[in-house]
Every structure is written in structure tokens, then in C-alpha cells.
Amino acid sequence: xxYRTIIQLSNELYIWLIxxxxxxxxxxxxxxxxxxxxxxxxxxxxxxxxxxxxxxYYLAIYMLGFGFSIGLQVMVARxxxxxxxxxxxxxxxxxxxxxxxxxxxxxxxxxxxxPFILKKLIVSSxxxxxxxxxxxxxxxxxxxxFPFLAIRSFLVGITHTKALSWAAAIxxxxxxxxxxxLIFTRELGISGAAIASSLAEMGSFxxxxxxxxxxxxxxxxxxxxxxxxxxxxxxxxLSIWSMLHAFISVAPWFLFFVSIEHLGKIELAISNITRxxxxxxxxIANSFALTTGSLVSNAIGAGEGKTLFSICSKILKLGxxxxxxxxxxxxxxxxxxxxxxTSNELLIQL
Numbered sequence: 001x002x003y004r005t006i007i008q009l010s011n012e013l014y015i016w017l018i019x020x021x022x023x024x025x026x027x028x029x030x031x032x033x034x035x036x037x038x039x040x041x042x043x044x045x046x047x048x049x050x051x052x053x054x055x056x057y058y059l060a061i062y063m064l065g066f067g068f069s070i071g072l073q074v075m076v077a078r079x080x081x082x083x084x085x086x087x088x089x090x091x092x093x094x095x096x097x098x099x100x101x102x103x104x105x106x107x108x109x110x111x112x113x114x115p116f117i118l119k120k121l122i123v124s125s126x127x128x129x130x131x132x133x134x135x136x137x138x139x140x141x142x143x144x145x146f147p148f149l150a151i152r153s154f155l156v157g158i159t160h161t162k163a164l165s166w167a168a169a170i171x172x173x174x175x176x177x178x179x180x181x182l183i184f185t186r187e188l189g190i191s192g193a194a195i196a197s198s199l200a201e202m203g204s205f206x207x208x209x210x211x212x213x214x215x216x217x218x219x220x221x222x223x224x225x226x227x228x229x230x231x232x233x234x235x236x237x238l239s240i241w242s243m244l245h246a247f248i249s250v251a252p253w254f255l256f257f258v259s260i261e262h263l264g265k266i267e268l269a270i271s272n273i274t275r276x277x278x279x280x281x282x283x284i285a286n287s288f289a290l291t292t293g294s295l296v297s298n299a300i301g302a303g304e305g306k307t308l309f310s311i312c313s314k315i316l317k318l319g320x321x322x323x324x325x326x327x328x329x330x331x332x333x334x335x336x337x338x339x340x341x342t343s344n345e346l347l348i349q350l
Contacts, residue, residue, distance in 0.1 A: 021164035027283045028168035029145075032175055032200055033059065036193040037273065039179045047190045049268035050130030052275065053122065053257045054194075057114070057131070058138050060250045061106050062145060065099055067246030069149040071239025076157030077297030086222030088158060093225050094232040096150040103146035110139040121258045127268070130190050137194035144198070144205040151208045156291070158221070159298065163211040167204040175200035277330060281323060288319045 033055045040047040072095035079087040115132055122128040148167075155161055175196050182192025216223065253275065260271045292315050299307050 021161040021168075024165045024168040026287050027280075028171045028200075028204060029062075030280070030283050031168075031172055032197045035172075035175050035179055036197060039183050040190060040193055041273070043183065043189060045266055045268075046124075046126050046130055048273075049261065050127045050190060051134060051193065052268055052271060053118075053127065053254070053261060054131040054134035054138065054190075056250065056254045056257055056275070057118075058110075058135065058141075060247060060254050061110065062142065063246040063250045064106070064243050065102060065142075065146040065149050067243030068095070068099060068102070068236075068239040069153040070242040070246070072150065072235055073153035073157045074297045075235055075238060076154055077159075077295075078300060080158045081298035081300060085158075085220050088154065089218075089222030089224065090226065090228060090231060091235060092150065092154040092221075092223070094228055094235050095153060096147060096225075097227060098232060098236065099146040099150045103142040107139050107142050110135055110142075123262055127261060134190045134194045137191055138197060141198035141201040144202040148201065148205040148208060151205075151212060154212075155208070157297070159295075160216070163208060163215075166211070167207045170207045171200040171204040174203045280326060280330075284319060284323050284326070288315050291315060 033051075036051050036055060037048060040051045072091065075091050076088045079085070079091060114135060118128060118131055122131065152164060155163060178196035178199060179193055182188045182196050186192060188195070212223070218224070257268065257271060257275075261268045292312060295311050295315075296308055299311060
């Protein structure tokens, strides 16, 4: 009994050690939006409200790449479980090529099509101009965040996740000081927030890129940039549904914020604060989902299908153990949390 308990605890510790860097990585993505909201909340209601619409619009587009990376990670993990390590590198590069092409396409799409779409949906001209200013700079981050997703999928798939914590720390260390400097010192307002966010994503991508280049065994994992159309089609067939699911899970939030914008600027600002806080719980759920996908795929690849329910049960328990205390903190400290976003007493009371 003692032996079985020790094995169980060690397995749960192993799951946590894999999941924690993944959670920090996803938290980094949300912290960028949260930090923007915190700083812009002290600029004005227009900027805070505009960051809600622009941020969720960008996030919905970003989720297309995130969804693809889930399928990519599953396939990498399966090959890793089968100990076909060279195939993991080949699979990674097909995903990287696709995500780079998708990032460029979506970047151009945001600049050419988005102004016409948003003009029809947003009532306030002030909020519309602020949204466009934000997206003009924020869309630049796609060129770094999508390759980052490909690298993260590969690292999670082979269960080498430690570097993700470092990348998350670098993003936060870049984003927070730059937000303060560009928004308040240089007085760039909402554009400064978008610039800081894009540079933070660039910093985290560069960190992971150099980690892969220096620390990983390129020969073992077959890390050579070779295009394989048939393999890319396999990855895309696996990923298309997770892309649609990820996009659909966020797109309604955009429609929600557009609807709230019709009610007024204050209502939009309040909604942004609420969604920003709730994003923490989104981070926990998604990090454990990615960890589950990686461990399950590795187990299937290794022919250990009988362990799947045990893995899922342990991850579910860890998720509840972390999530419930945070829910309690959010309920008990709601006024303090809202005050962190804005000093406007009206917003805090509402």
C-alpha cells in the first residue's frame, strides 16, 4: 500500500511539474491582456472599453493558431510515445510552416478587412478609433505568437516544458515596464499597450527559439526544416476541428462585448474587468487540457492505453485543487481586485 501511494504521489508530482510551465505559458498570454486592461483602466473608460473589444477580437483570431497547435501537440506526443523521435521534429516543422503562413495571412487580413467589419459593429466613433489603433500594433504580435505556439506544442509533446516558465517570465518582465513607459511616459495610450504586448510576445518567442537551438538534441529529434506535404495534411486533418472549437469558444465573447458597447462606455469597461478576471480560470482549464492531451498521446504511443483513466483522474483532481481556492479568493476579494484595475469609484461600485 505504501509503495502504491508513493508511486501515485510521484506520478501526480510529475503531472504537476509538466503542467506548471504550460500553465505559466498560457497565463502569459492572458496576462498580456490583463496588464493592458489594468494600465488602460487608469487612462480612461474609452481606452479600457476599447481594449476589451480589440483584445477579444485579437484573441479570437489567435485561437485559430492555438487550436491548430493542439492537434500538432497530439501528433508530436504520439510519435514521442512511440519513441519515433526523428518523426517528432518532422511533424513540428510542418506545423511551424503552416502557422507562419497563417500568421502572415491573418496579419494582412486584420489590416485590410477588420476596419470595415468593426466600423459596422461599433457605435461609438471614439471606441472604434481606439480599437483600430490597438489592432494596428497588436496584430504584429501574430508573427511571433504563432511560431511560439508551434515550439510550445513540440516541447509539451516531448514533455520538456521547463523552458515555458522562463518564456512566460520574460514576457511579463518585458510587458509590464514597457506598458508603463509607453502608456504614461511616452503618452502613447492604447497604442503603447499594443506595442508593449507585441514586443513581449516577440521576447518569449526568441527565448524558446534559442532554447531549442542550444539545448535540444537536433539529431535525436530530427530538427531539420524539411517540408512534407503529406505529413502537413495529416496534421491539418487532426487540427481543423480543434481550430474551429477554439475559435468558436472565444468568438461569442466578441459579440458579447459589441452588444455591451451599444449600452455605453461604462458598461463596456465593467465587462472588460469581469472577463479579465475570469480569464485566470480559463488559463487553468486550458493548461490541464494541454497536459492531458500530451500525456494521453504519449501513453497511447507507448502502448499503455490502460493508464489513460488514471492519468485523467489525477489531472482532474489537480485542476479542482487549484481552481476552487482561486474561485473563493475572487469572490471574497472582489472589491480589491476591481480596484486594482481602476480608481473610478463608479466602476468599482457597479
